[in-house]
Amino acid sequence: MTYQYLTQYDAACYTPGRPYGIDSITIHWWDDPAKHPTFDGAVNTFVTGARQTSAHYVAEAGKVACLVDPDNRAWACGDGVDVGSGGNDKSISIECNPRQSDGDYDTIAQLIADLRATYGDLPLYPHRHWSSTGCPGTYDLNRLDRLARAKRGQKPAASAPARPAAKPKPAPARKDLDAVAREVIAGQWGNNPQRAEKLRAAGYDANAVQARVNQMLGATAAPSRPAVDIDALARAVIRGDYGNGDERRRRLGSNYDAVQRRVNQMLG
Ligand SMILES: [Zn+2]
Missing domain, CATH: 3.40.80.10 (Peptidoglycan recognition protein-like)
Structure with a gap:
């Protein structure tokens, strides 16, 4: 049937x-x-x-x-x-x-x-x-x-x-989410915790909106972050700008391994 x-x-x-x-x-x-x-x-x-x-x-x-x-x-x-x-x-x-x-x-x-x-x-x-x-x-x-x-x-x-x-749905949720996320970024929904309450009262999923806002802000911030120039750091290390041993490791932080590899390459 x-x-x-x-x-x-x-x-x-x-x-x-x-x-x-x-x-x-x-x-x-x-x-x-x-x-x-x-x-x-x-x-x-x-x-x-x-x-x-x-x-x-x-x-x-x-x-x-x-x-x-x-x-x-x-x-x-x-x-x-x-x-x-x-x-x-x-x-x-x-x-x-x-x-x-x-x-x-x-x-x-x-x-x-x-x-x-x-x-x-x-x-x-x-x-x-x-x-x-x-x-x-x-x-x-x-x-x-x-x-x-x-x-x-x-x-x-x-x-x-x-x-x-x-079943075709007239308004895909994604579009709604993007639109409301842009409104949140524009300040139209105020700040938390009131913002989440207002969003929920209006029928939005406050967590999903916040996640989209974070995504949008992260996506626009990323390109403006300067890339680390490993070659320049390696040359500075060879010049002695970063000292030796533990001091060098501390000052280079998370770049230490990559820079040290490049230094070793450059020095042959
Ligand atoms: Zn029931």
Whole structure:
């Protein structure tokens, strides 16, 4: 069974990039089934960021919405971001219809099979594996895993109907990061620790921005640093400017070995 793949929704809350890699899939359910939560309701919660949460996918029978690209991190598992967390940092989160119909299992299994075709044989975990929660209730992860494996056996990845990895994202995270890093360098975000707080409040990953700022500043500073002229130092050593033995070693510091080699060459 194929599914309708919806890409027009984007979650308000997520963290760009996957510095810790991707090594699992986490299964959630929208809410207690007694509350009769709906597909649109689940999508809307993430689009508005009403609870400062998100998931990569919202799924039910025949329908999958991708709200966060799997190459970015959703705020789904309650175990922190940028700390190497197994849930948020390293997992792909699927929010599932809690009614658990056969059609729901079939579509979610197909999505899992498609993700595995792209990201490798990722194991499944329930949300409660990562933090204290009842989510995903009575969802049967063994059944999902069995169905997903059967689907991969049935059809090669190349003919999978909807490849989640193909989702085009309008604004690549890298560009955002560069733009905000330039603003930080221009002083528009003030200084730390307030700067990091402001960046986080605006939805940026403060650590990633700082790393990019450091990179940019390092990259511009490097060419202006004068290169050490080993030949000139070697000639000065031969003239006697650097003394002998330990004094010479101390004054040449980290250049000592290279200069001494050149001196020996010059002296034949
Ligand atoms: Zn959950």
